[in-house]
Amino acid sequence: MLDANLKTQLKTYLEKVVQPIEIVASLDDGDKSRELQAMLQEIVLLSDRITLVERTDDTERKPSFSINRPGTDISVRFAGIPMGHEFTSLVLALLQVGGHPIKLDDAVIEQIRNLDGDYRFETYISLSCQSCPEVVQALNVMSIINPRIRTEMIDGALFQSEVEARQVMAVPSIFLNGEVFGQGRSGVEEILAKLDSGAGARQAAELNAKDVFDVLIVGGGPAGAAAAIYAARKGIRTGVVAERFGGQVLDTLAIENFVSVKETDGPHFAVALEQHVKAYDVDIMNLQRAASLVPGKLIEVKTASGAVLKSKSVILATGARWREINVPGEQQYRNHGVAYCPHCDGPLFRGKRVAVIGGGNSGVEAAIDLAGLVSHVTLIEFGAELRADAVLQRKLHSLRNVTVITSAQTTEIHGDGKKVNGLSYTDRVSGASHKVELEGVFVQIGLVPNTEWLKGTVALSRHGEIEVDAKGQTSIPGVFAAGDVTTVPFKQIVIAVGEGAKASLSAFDYLIRTSFDDETETVEEKVAVPA
Template identity: 85%
Template structure:
């Protein structure tokens, strides 16, 4: 299963294993079991510290396997074959069970160790889901730190009957002790916050004690990361308050237009952003949502958890999120047939009928991708014609299992109380109502800025975007903004990065022109440097 190059790379990683590992495989006569056996045998041969044992026991799922630290109760379990996006999760599990240090803050590790209770997690994933590995790796590392936490990763493509029985129509879906715990991307800190009910209050108290920031950046996407780097390079006290570091780019599959990077994906790009920011003295406060901005000589940002942070200047880079169609049934069936990420959730609709709402590039790309998995795709566009690039339209129209409907307004999503069963749309030319029977609806109609918390505080456009001038200045002195949340046209990563850098330089300029000589830590002779 592993080519020579991958084996060489994996062997180099496994040389870091310091404690004996036992892989216990539960297999049967299926083709998937044969495939898994081959993978595990290849892994065993790459390290003298790894032993493979085939168990004919009563494992709940076959094929599956556990990775155990010999002579202890430390281990994790995979049901299926963790390749694709989950191969990294497999490698990390081998290293961490084998004694390689866990890369978490000591305070977080201690919080995991001190969790009181027994936690059995089941995480349903698809191998094409770029959001799933973060959840899998988070739960695996938590189970390695605290043996009272048990984690099994389940590939929905290998266990379709189980997926159908539990009505799982979005990944990742996490069960805890038999009940749904959460859906969508989440990391260690977010999971901990849900398990440790007192964590939020403790964090708010700690955040409120922080010293005044010279520049506080709200948002951890490309714009926020660029602003943090440019501010920190000036030698001033810089903080980043982020609901999730990486922002919406974490949900992007392919990135092929960021200058100097020929091809990457969202999670890898976000990880590189975070690594770059952490190479400077930046105080990153992750998993914190801003709830209120109070102008003044010292600007205050209040978090949803009640913390109050103070700063001499602020850069708002809260980005945008997928726009909803706001019709009956959308919220009721979200993650039960209504989805927003075709790359993540598409495999769960294999052989089924789906619709894509939206005829722009994202909608047409989604329809093309889904056409290779599902039985039929109906693409519904509000306008009289598709808005996607011509090359994408040509590819779309070449597919036999795709129907394109234009001048159509989606009016309702139907379901049976558990999952989607169809949708209704109105022909805009005739006002006739039509209905399509299907099992899934993928909404791809653009973005909405994350600016609701700022209404009534600073100037917003009629679309909710923060109004900025050429320097990124908002209507409040000392408050700047950058990225997809602003009125700057063309919502692109490369543009957001540039705007973030510009906003940080503008904030720095604001500081040095202030009357308070102590605002800036940088020596006067360096103030002329802007790069």
């Protein structure tokens, strides 16, 4: 199961274990149980602090295993074989159950410890899902801190009957005490906010008490991170308020074109961004959605939680999100057959019929990936021909289980009230309507900027992007913008980083040239800028 290199790395990690660990495996006579058994036996040989107990007569899911600290209630559980993206979750669980320090703020640890109630979480994942490990690891660490929280990772591909019974059609899907709790990427603080009803009000009060910022960046993606680093290096008071630090990068599978980094993936890149920002004196206010912008000498950013942050300058870097097709059935069946991430949700449709809407690079890549999992893919493109690169089109047309339909306008997504069962489209040449029977629809038609909250303030293009000049200045003095949310062409990570740096330098230039009557100390004096 584990190659020699992986064993060497794991053995090094397990040297950090300080408490004994007992792994209890629930097995049957199936092939997957034998695979899991082999992997666990290999792990046990790597540390004398780990023991293995095998059971066949219990009522747990099979194959599954728990990682326990003997003599305590500390335990986490995995149903399936946590390889792929989930191997990191396994390693962290071993270390944390084994007494390795948990890297969370003391206040967050105390908040988890003080949760009142009994919580049983079940998280359905796919091993190819890059968003799933964050949820699994968050719940694992919460259960280690507070044993009244029980958690189990479940590989949906191995437990298809449960997936069908519970109508799980997107991962990660989280169940709490048998009821749906949430879907999609969530970290410790996001989960805590849903469990602790008073957390939002406390956070809003904390934000309201903050002093005026010199630069406040709205958004925590590549543009926002670069802006924060450049501002903090100037020695001025810098803050970042973000709905989720990392932004859309968190949903990106492979990154192979960021100069100097040959290959990485979105979650790892997002972690590197956050670590770089935290190396400077930057006030990061995560999980806070901006609700409105109020111009003035001191610019105000109001959050959805009711907080008001004030700053002398603001950089808008709220990025973009997947564009929706806006047809009947899309919202009703979102996460119930309508999906936007083929890498994450594709394995849940193994052996089924799906459609991909969109004939650009993203759509064609999605169709190619899905063709290896599902029984049939129907790719629907609005235009008269596909827009993807020629090399991708050649690969697509070589696949026998893919049908390409061009000049087609999707008009409705159908379902039985619980999940998708079909899609209708109109032939834009003949005008004829057609219906395709299928179980899943993957929407891949580009991005839409996150600017709804800015309407009526900064000038926006007809596509909703923030209009900026060559220096990143918006139509409001002191308000700058950068990244995918702006009119700057070519939505690329490397371009967003450069634009974030430029906007930050422009904001600094604005600060040193602007008088703020309520400040006894000027920005020039703070950073010792020559007159």
